[in-house]
Amino acid sequence: VPAYFNDAQRQATKDAGQIAGLEVLRIINEPTAAALAYGLEKDDGKTIAVYDLGGGTFDISVLEIGDGVFEVKSTNGDTFLGGEDFDSTIVEYLADEFHKKENMDLRTDKLALQRLKEA
Known part of the structure; x- marks a missing residue:
């Protein structure tokens, strides 16, 4: 989901997935998802920032990646910057x-x- 989604929007997304018959395990931000995809093949310890500068939004996540562990340090978004x-x-x-x-x-x-x- 976009980083700027609030708790109600995240829950609505999860509910929609369940209504569609999906087992929704976790809701993650778009830049976090991109970072996870980036880090799947990486073993070395790094701190990375992944951003999504869309047509009308800016989202960013900062993650630490190492030993198969992804730790989201921070994530945020701005709906008025893109x-x-x-x-x-x-x-x-x-x-x-x-x-x-x-x-x-x-x-x-x-x-x-x-x-x-x-x-």
Whole structure:
């Protein structure tokens, strides 16, 4: 599940799995699942950070891996930080810079703004 899920959302996910006829043993965060997959073949002791920077979210887990043991040290997520947020910030910056240099606000032209987003 996403790292930002609260206890009620985790329980609802578990319940949905059971309704579907699955035996749900444990609910884990997405970046933790990725870290587990990464560490399956690793024997050496390491501390790793695995993050998921999605379209609208950012999730991260920090794990210690060693001797076949995976210990989640920390996990968290932010539902208001992701790829879309970076895209919007870059578009705003570029529109501001263009306005300073050309004295034209691209935000008033929907087609120009869309082209800037796609670039």
